[in-house]
Amino acid sequence: QQQVKQSPQSLIVQKGGIPIINCAYENTAFDYFPWYQQFPGKGPALLIAIRPDVSEKKEGRFTISFNKSAKQFSLHIMDSQPGDSATYFCAAVWGWANNLFFGTGTRLTVIP
Amino acid sequence: DTEVTQTPKHLVMGMTNKKSLKCEQHMGHRAMYWYKQKAKKPPELMFVYSYEKLSINESVPSRFSPECPNSSLLNLHLHALQPEDSALYLCASSQGRVGREGLNYEQYFGPGTRLTVT
Numbered sequence: 001q002q003q004v005k006q007s008p009q010s011l012i013v014q015k016g017g018i019p020i021i022n023c024a025y026e027n028t029a030f031d032y033f034p035w036y037q038q039f040p041g042k043g044p045a046l047l048i049a050i051r052p053d054v055s056e057k058k059e060g061r062f063t064i065s066f067n068k069s070a071k072q073f074s075l076h077i078m079d080s081q082p083g084d085s086a087t088y089f090c091a092a093v094w095g096w097a098n099n100l101f102f103g104t105g106t107r108l109t110v111i112p
Numbered sequence: 113d114t115e116v117t118q119t120p121k122h123l124v125m126g127m128t129n130k131k132s133l134k135c136e137q138h139m140g141h142r143a144m145y146w147y148k149q150k151a152k153k154p155p156e157l158m159f160v161y162s163y164e165k166l167s168i169n170e171s172v173p174s175r176f177s178p179e180c181p182n183s184s185l186l187n188l189h190l191h192a193l194q195p196e197d198s199a200l201y202l203c204a205s206s207q208g209r210v211g212r213e214g215l216n217y218e219q220y221f222g223p224g225t226r227l228t229v230t
Contacts, residue, residue, distance in 0.1 A: 004176050032217040036229050043116075043221035044155065089154050093217050097162055098206045100219055102154035 003020070003027055004092050006103025013080055014111050019073045021106045023090035028071070030092035030101070035064065035075050038087045038105075047088075080110045115139075116222035120205050124228045127193060133225045135186040135203030141225040143208035144186040146178060147220070149200040155221075161186060162208060193229045 002112040005024045013019045023033075032051055036044035050057045050064045050073065057064045061078040077084055116137045125131050135144065143162050147155035160168035161180040175197075186203055200207040206219040 022226075034218070036221075041200075041224075041226065043118075043204075043223045046218055046220060049218070061124060068226050087152075093219075097160045097208060098170075098219055099157070099160075100155075105152070105154055107152075 002104065003101040004090060004103040006106060008089050008106060009104070010107045010109075012109045012111060013073050015081060017080050017110070019077050019084075019108055019110075021088055021090065021108075022072065023074065024070075024072045025092050025101075027092070027094070027101075029065065029094045032093040032098075033064070033066065033073050034091050034093065034100075035062075036089045036091060036102075038089065044089060075110075078092055082110045082112050084102075084108060085110050116203055116220050117207055118201075118222040118225050118227060121169045122222070122226045124226075124230060125190065126230055127195075129193075130189070132190065133188040133201055133203075133227075135188075135222055136184055136186055137169065137205040137220075137222075139205060139207075139220070140183075141220075142183060142199040143206045143209050144180065145204040145206070146176075146188050147184070147206055147221075149173065149224070155202055159188075162219035190227075193227075195229050198227055198229045200226055 010111040033076045035047045035048035037047045046065040048059045066073040088106045092101045146158040149155045156170045159178045164180045167214045201225040202224045203222040204219045
């Protein structure tokens with residue numbers, strides 16, 4: 001059973017556009033929500049993360065919006081660049097070992 | 113420094129071979145993880161070590177054998193693998209939750225070992 005649902009599966013935007021990736025979860029025990037960026041053949045890199053007591057967090061061109069009541073969160077990439085082309089995974093964390101539950105991933109392509 | 117290193121980068125092995133994957137971190141993290149990732153899929157958790165003790169085994173076949181010799185090193189011993197075990201094997205580490213004052217949730221991944229079983 002997929003504990004974190006992610007959409008869309010793939011996304012193509014023009015350079016400068018604002019891709020938005022959405023995730024939803026059911027387990028209210030999750031208490032930390034990171035996003036990972038992964039380039040082909042590389043390990044996932046932690047991009048940005050949010051805790052459920054915060055509704056929005058910005059780091060550079062990346063913004064997370066979090067809706068605790070709806071159990072949804074999303075990633076916005078401002079002024080997207082071709083170098084942002086990668087697969088993005090949302091995730092949710094709980095447990096003493098920081099167990100990560102990944103979404104299914106979104107393959108983003110930014111066209112020059 | 114948030115670096116997790118893994119060796120080798122690529123490994124090709126036959127079904128009768130024995131090989132090992134290595135992972136190292138020097139961030140003082142006390143939780144270390146092995147994941148398996150197939151193409152176009154998210155990473156799947158295999159094992160979790162906490163304070164050098166195996167604490168989670170996600171029903172992984174015995175042909176995969178983890179080992180944590182010390183707090184900085186994590187090995188994955190491979191024996192009699194199947195072609196369907198071909199994947200990217202990722203190591204990660206985390207400080208773990210040591211109490212309210214020391215909450216740290218981030219998990220950092222290494223670059224992975226691309227394993228091909230022939």
